[in-house]
Every structure is written in C-alpha cells, then in structure tokens.
Amino acid sequence: MKTRDKILLSSLELFNERGERNITTNHISAYLAISPGNLYYHFRNKSDIIYEIYLEYEKLVDYYLQIPDDRPLTLDDLTFYLESVFDGLWSYRFFHRELEFLLDSDQRLREDYRKFTSRCLAAINRIFDGLAEGGVIQPQSEDLRAAMSLNVWLVITNWLAFLKTAHGSELSNDLSLGQLKQGIYQVLTLEIPYLTPEFYRPVMDLREKYRPQLPVVGDERTG
Amino acid sequence: MKTRDKILLSSLELFNERGERNITTNHISAYLAISPGNLYYHFRNKSDIIYEIYLEYEKLVDYYLQIPDDRPLTLDDLTFYLESVFDGLWSYRFFHRELEFLLDSDQRLREDYRKFTSRCLAAINRIFDGLAEGGVIQPQSEDLRAAMSLNVWLVITNWLAFLKTAHGSELSNDLSLGQLKQGIYQVLTLEIPYLTPEFYRPVMDLREKYRPQLPVVGDERTG
DNA sequence: GACTCACTAGAGTATATACTCTAATAATAA
DNA sequence: TTATTATTAGAGTATATACTCTAGTGAGTC
Structure with missing residues (x-):
C-alpha cells in the first residue's frame, strides 16, 4: 500500500480511537514508523x-x-x-x-x-x-x-x-x-x-x- | 466582583464565543488583564x-x-x-x-x-x-x-x-x-x-x- | 554509467501551552 | 503596631505541536 494511503488509513484509525484532538501529526508518523518529514511530503498539513x-x-x-x-x-x-x-x-x-x-x-x-x-x-x-x-x-x-x-x-x-x-x-x-x-x-x-x-x-x-x-x-x- | 468569579465568568464567555479548544489559560488571564500566576492561584488548572x-x-x-x-x-x-x-x-x-x-x-x-x-x-x-x-x-x-x-x-x-x-x-x-x-x-x-x-x-x-x-x-x- | 524523480529519514525550529516560582502588595487580625 | 493571610504580578520553564530543511536512497530511464 502506498504511504499516502497508509497515512490516511492510520489517521482515521487513530482519530476514531483517541479523538482528532489527541492525535498529532507526530503521533501518526510514529504509529506508521515513518518520519514526520515523510508525512509532510505527502500532506501539506x-x-x-x-x-x-x-x-x-x-x-x-x-x-x-x-x-x-x-x-x-x-x-x-x-x-x-x-x-x-x-x-x-x-x-x-x-x-x-x-x-x-x-x-x-x-x-x-x-x-x-x-x-x-x-x-x-x-x-x-x-x-x-x-x-x-x-x-x-x-x-x-x-x-x-x-x-x-x-x-x-x-x-x-x-x-x-x-x-x-x-x-x-x-x-x-x-x-x-x-x-x-x-x-x-x-x-x-x-x-x-x-x-x-x-x-x-x-x-x-x-x-x-x-x-x-x-x-x-x-x-x-x-x- | 471577586477575581475568582471574574475568571469563571470570562472563561465561560470566551469558551462560548471561541470554543474551549481555542482558549488557553493565558488567553483568559490576558482578557482579564491579570497575570497567569494570579489565575493559577485561584484554580489548580x-x-x-x-x-x-x-x-x-x-x-x-x-x-x-x-x-x-x-x-x-x-x-x-x-x-x-x-x-x-x-x-x-x-x-x-x-x-x-x-x-x-x-x-x-x-x-x-x-x-x-x-x-x-x-x-x-x-x-x-x-x-x-x-x-x-x-x-x-x-x-x-x-x-x-x-x-x-x-x-x-x-x-x-x-x-x-x-x-x-x-x-x-x-x-x-x-x-x-x-x-x-x-x-x-x-x-x-x-x-x-x-x-x-x-x-x-x-x-x-x-x-x-x-x-x-x-x-x-x-x-x-x-x- | 549518468540522470531523474518519487519517496524517505531525521534533526531541527518557532511558537504555543499549561503551569510554576518568587517576590511583592493589600487586607485583616491580634 | 505587628503579624498573618489573601491576593497579585510577572518572569520563567518543560513540554508539545505543527511544520521545515537538508541530505539522502533506490527504482527506473536514456
């Protein structure tokens, strides 16, 4: 699966589980074991x-x-x-x-x-x-x-x-x-x-x- | 009015107007023109x-x-x-x-x-x-x-x-x-x-x- | 082999946030 | 007056947050 799609999927999962307010971009990248820079390569914010x-x-x-x-x-x-x-x-x-x-x-x-x-x-x-x-x-x-x-x-x-x-x-x-x-x-x-x-x-x-x-x-x- | 009550009142007002998520304790104290320390004297958090x-x-x-x-x-x-x-x-x-x-x-x-x-x-x-x-x-x-x-x-x-x-x-x-x-x-x-x-x-x-x-x-x- | 280009790592940054600490002043009691 | 307590200012701090920057890597193309 493409990194971009993985980001979307994991974000949704984390947001649903713990609330968007409690999930930072760093959480998302950590969860996926990718770097924040990588995440920001795929999404502006x-x-x-x-x-x-x-x-x-x-x-x-x-x-x-x-x-x-x-x-x-x-x-x-x-x-x-x-x-x-x-x-x-x-x-x-x-x-x-x-x-x-x-x-x-x-x-x-x-x-x-x-x-x-x-x-x-x-x-x-x-x-x-x-x-x-x-x-x-x-x-x-x-x-x-x-x-x-x-x-x-x-x-x-x-x-x-x-x-x-x-x-x-x-x-x-x-x-x-x-x-x-x-x-x-x-x-x-x-x-x-x-x-x-x-x-x-x-x-x-x-x-x-x-x-x-x-x-x-x-x-x-x-x- | 007591500072404590003013804090409660202004917090409610700010929360209602702009949402609790957008209002920090610093916003509240700034709005009341009191120091953060003062606010934290009256409330633990x-x-x-x-x-x-x-x-x-x-x-x-x-x-x-x-x-x-x-x-x-x-x-x-x-x-x-x-x-x-x-x-x-x-x-x-x-x-x-x-x-x-x-x-x-x-x-x-x-x-x-x-x-x-x-x-x-x-x-x-x-x-x-x-x-x-x-x-x-x-x-x-x-x-x-x-x-x-x-x-x-x-x-x-x-x-x-x-x-x-x-x-x-x-x-x-x-x-x-x-x-x-x-x-x-x-x-x-x-x-x-x-x-x-x-x-x-x-x-x-x-x-x-x-x-x-x-x-x-x-x-x-x-x- | 040289080159491109999508992709990735990871350190770094500016700002915000919640909260603390010290010192000082005003109010009140003895 | 003196002592005590309540209140306040304001600088400071540890951490988090969203996001940036530089330096790559690796697969494919000419």
Missing part, C-alpha cells in the same frame, strides 16, 4: 489529511443515499438506508465528535459539509416520500415532512455522542457496532405514529430487532 | 475552571427541571421547560460543543455528566407523564415514553451543533437566542401525533411561534 478523510466519508454516504425516484420504497430500502448510514457514522466517528472545531478550522470543509447536510436532509425527505408512495407511511404535509426529516438527522448524528457520554467509562471504550445500531430503534420510534395500518406490524418487528438489551440509562431523579 | 462552570450549568438545569408530582402539567409548564432548557443550553453552549473531549479529560466531569443525563431523561419522562395526566398528550406505554424522551433529549442537545454547522460562515457567528429556540419547533414536532384532540390546536399554535423564518437548509439533491 493536518487539515489536509482530515479533509481527504472527510471526502471519503462524504462520498460513502452520498453513495448510500442514492434514492431511486422511479419506484416506491420498501421496508427493505429503509433498512438498508438506516444500516448504511450508521455504518458510515461508525467508520468515520471521529468526525462528528469534533465537528464544530473542524469546520471552524477549514473553510473548504465548512462549505462542503454545509452542502452535504443539505443533501442528506433532502435525501431523508425523499425517503419519506418514497415510503409514503410505497404505502409504508402515511403521506404528510411538506412542512411536517421537513421537520420530521430534520429530527431524524438530529437523532442520527447525535446518537454516537449520546452513547459515549451517557455511559460511564466502563462501556465507552468498547462501543460496538451493535450498540450503535440501537440508534435505528430510536429513528424508527419517530416513525411509529405515521405508519400505515398495513405496515405497523412489520415496522414494529423490525424496530424490535434493534431494541437496547439493557435500559439505556438509569433512573436518577431530580430533587 | 484549566480542567478545574471547566468543572466549576459545568457545576453551575448542571445546577441551573436541575433547577429548571424540577417537576411537580402533586399536579398534572399544563401547556404553560411545557413552554417553561422548553424555554428554560434552551436558555441553559445557550448560556453554556461551549460545553456540548466539546463534550466528548471534556469528559475524556476529567473523570469527575464524566461521572457527573452521566448522572446528569440520567436525571434529565427521567425528568423528560415525568414531563410526558404529567402532560398525559393534564390531558395534553395521550398516555403512552412506558417503552414508548422512554424512547420518545430519549429522542427529545437527542434533538435538544444536538440542535445548536446543527445550527452552527448547517449554515455557512455567514450566520454561524451571530446565532441568536431566537434561532436557538427554533429547536422548540423541532421538539414540539415530535409530540404532534400524541396530542389529544383538545390540545391539538393550542400546541400547534404554540409551535407556530417558533417556526423558522427561512427554510433551515436548502434543497441540494443527491445524484
């Missing part, structure tokens, strides 16, 4: 590494979120979209963790991410449309659909941070892809009231597959 | 400053989220909870921005925040209960209520990050408390399907007050 990794992430999610508009959507489609998006989030999980700082530090990233968010929201809207066409959910007003889509986006993009922060140190280091996918349970919760009678059972059964094994949080009470 | 600020935040939200259990809840109660929580989020907005890093760096904070999340979720659950008692929303199964509450939490805690990242640089520097409260629109969207017929109109009217003036994001399409 740390931001460029992050930006390239981001482009991969964006490409991946854009690929997943291609919505056919020549046919209605099925429950299988929905499952695929959800599974895929959470897979993507997991593979590039460092990104959302330090999102605001990263966008503040890199104008390109900021602009690209803004458009990316827009595309994702549009895609979620179209998925709702497609599901309504497919008779899975009831048709909604444009307003409601947009607000719902945004809520779906908020739940999805915040799910990982929630998992990491809502648990003590015990679990946080070995978050599994499985736990991550409990986010799907949360997303499907949003749809329940809008399901058609015909699809109520199938969707609830699907949702059940992602139900958290243990209660997500305890039961502390305010005074 | 940067973490301690952050921790004390966090305690204020926690105290504030805990105070807001006292739920009476001797009476049902009204729509006014709900409005108060929503407004208060978003006010709190705004005043301490730096915190959620760098949440994961902060929790990783400070064991006390991690543990306290975990319990805090738990209390908040419990409070949201009880608000739903109270609203059901008050005839605002229909009673729900415990499972559904818990999942709904979690979604409310996810939407609330992610709303600010969404606003900051979904807009280009134009808006991001002057996010207003007003825009922030459009988050209330999103939260109320979650409740729509569960409203009782009697309260459908009142809640929808309330929600309307927080509707975003401009579409929150554009309409870019995936390929």
Whole structure:
C-alpha cells in the first residue's frame, strides 16, 4: 500500500480511537514508523489529511443515499438506508465528535459539509416520500415532512455522542457496532405514529430487532 | 466582583464565543488583564475552571427541571421547560460543543455528566407523564415514553451543533437566542401525533411561534 | 554509467501551552 | 503596631505541536 494511503488509513484509525484532538501529526508518523518529514511530503498539513478523510466519508454516504425516484420504497430500502448510514457514522466517528472545531478550522470543509447536510436532509425527505408512495407511511404535509426529516438527522448524528457520554467509562471504550445500531430503534420510534395500518406490524418487528438489551440509562431523579 | 468569579465568568464567555479548544489559560488571564500566576492561584488548572462552570450549568438545569408530582402539567409548564432548557443550553453552549473531549479529560466531569443525563431523561419522562395526566398528550406505554424522551433529549442537545454547522460562515457567528429556540419547533414536532384532540390546536399554535423564518437548509439533491 | 524523480529519514525550529516560582502588595487580625 | 493571610504580578520553564530543511536512497530511464 502506498504511504499516502497508509497515512490516511492510520489517521482515521487513530482519530476514531483517541479523538482528532489527541492525535498529532507526530503521533501518526510514529504509529506508521515513518518520519514526520515523510508525512509532510505527502500532506501539506493536518487539515489536509482530515479533509481527504472527510471526502471519503462524504462520498460513502452520498453513495448510500442514492434514492431511486422511479419506484416506491420498501421496508427493505429503509433498512438498508438506516444500516448504511450508521455504518458510515461508525467508520468515520471521529468526525462528528469534533465537528464544530473542524469546520471552524477549514473553510473548504465548512462549505462542503454545509452542502452535504443539505443533501442528506433532502435525501431523508425523499425517503419519506418514497415510503409514503410505497404505502409504508402515511403521506404528510411538506412542512411536517421537513421537520420530521430534520429530527431524524438530529437523532442520527447525535446518537454516537449520546452513547459515549451517557455511559460511564466502563462501556465507552468498547462501543460496538451493535450498540450503535440501537440508534435505528430510536429513528424508527419517530416513525411509529405515521405508519400505515398495513405496515405497523412489520415496522414494529423490525424496530424490535434493534431494541437496547439493557435500559439505556438509569433512573436518577431530580430533587 | 471577586477575581475568582471574574475568571469563571470570562472563561465561560470566551469558551462560548471561541470554543474551549481555542482558549488557553493565558488567553483568559490576558482578557482579564491579570497575570497567569494570579489565575493559577485561584484554580489548580484549566480542567478545574471547566468543572466549576459545568457545576453551575448542571445546577441551573436541575433547577429548571424540577417537576411537580402533586399536579398534572399544563401547556404553560411545557413552554417553561422548553424555554428554560434552551436558555441553559445557550448560556453554556461551549460545553456540548466539546463534550466528548471534556469528559475524556476529567473523570469527575464524566461521572457527573452521566448522572446528569440520567436525571434529565427521567425528568423528560415525568414531563410526558404529567402532560398525559393534564390531558395534553395521550398516555403512552412506558417503552414508548422512554424512547420518545430519549429522542427529545437527542434533538435538544444536538440542535445548536446543527445550527452552527448547517449554515455557512455567514450566520454561524451571530446565532441568536431566537434561532436557538427554533429547536422548540423541532421538539414540539415530535409530540404532534400524541396530542389529544383538545390540545391539538393550542400546541400547534404554540409551535407556530417558533417556526423558522427561512427554510433551515436548502434543497441540494443527491445524484 | 549518468540522470531523474518519487519517496524517505531525521534533526531541527518557532511558537504555543499549561503551569510554576518568587517576590511583592493589600487586607485583616491580634 | 505587628503579624498573618489573601491576593497579585510577572518572569520563567518543560513540554508539545505543527511544520521545515537538508541530505539522502533506490527504482527506473536514456
């Protein structure tokens, strides 16, 4: 494998494991057992590494979120979209963790991410449309659909941070892809009231597959 | 005002404005026109400053989220909870921005925040209960209520990050408390399907007050 | 063999960062 | 007054961080 690709791969791995803020270019080169100079031969700076990794992430999610508009959507489609998006989030999980700082530090990233968010929201809207066409959910007003889509986006993009922060140190280091996918349970919760009678059972059964094994949080009470 | 309090106040201000990651202890002392030594006389380290600020935040939200259990809840109660929580989020907005890093760096904070999340979720659950008692929303199964509450939490805690990242640089520097409260629109969207017929109109009217003036994001399409 | 060129090592640098140390001053108590 | 304590200034330090510079190496080409 080319050094350049190794740098990208290892950076992603280290960023995901320990957070971008905790990983310096020196860490990356040390991890790869190459010199800092070598790293800087391939990349102008740390931001460029992050930006390239981001482009991969964006490409991946854009690929997943291609919505056919020549046919209605099925429950299988929905499952695929959800599974895929959470897979993507997991593979590039460092990104959302330090999102605001990263966008503040890199104008390109900021602009690209803004458009990316827009595309994702549009895609979620179209998925709702497609599901309504497919008779899975009831048709909604444009307003409601947009607000719902945004809520779906908020739940999805915040799910990982929630998992990491809502648990003590015990679990946080070995978050599994499985736990991550409990986010799907949360997303499907949003749809329940809008399901058609015909699809109520199938969707609830699907949702059940992602139900958290243990209660997500305890039961502390305010005074 | 005591130097110690000035440090806390200015730190919060600087953290909120420019992000905790971009603010060093030297920045804080320079901003206050005191010496670094002076700052370190009052606080052992940067973490301690952050921790004390966090305690204020926690105290504030805990105070807001006292739920009476001797009476049902009204729509006014709900409005108060929503407004208060978003006010709190705004005043301490730096915190959620760098949440994961902060929790990783400070064991006390991690543990306290975990319990805090738990209390908040419990409070949201009880608000739903109270609203059901008050005839605002229909009673729900415990499972559904818990999942709904979690979604409310996810939407609330992610709303600010969404606003900051979904807009280009134009808006991001002057996010207003007003825009922030459009988050209330999103939260109320979650409740729509569960409203009782009697309260459908009142809640929808309330929600309307927080509707975003401009579409929150554009309409870019995936390929 | 001479030459090119992509690639690499590794020492080095300017700056920033969190934090310390000493000495001094202001406030308060005895 | 004297003693004590709280507070402050400000120079200084060890370390980290992002990044640069010079000097190569080794595979392929003419």
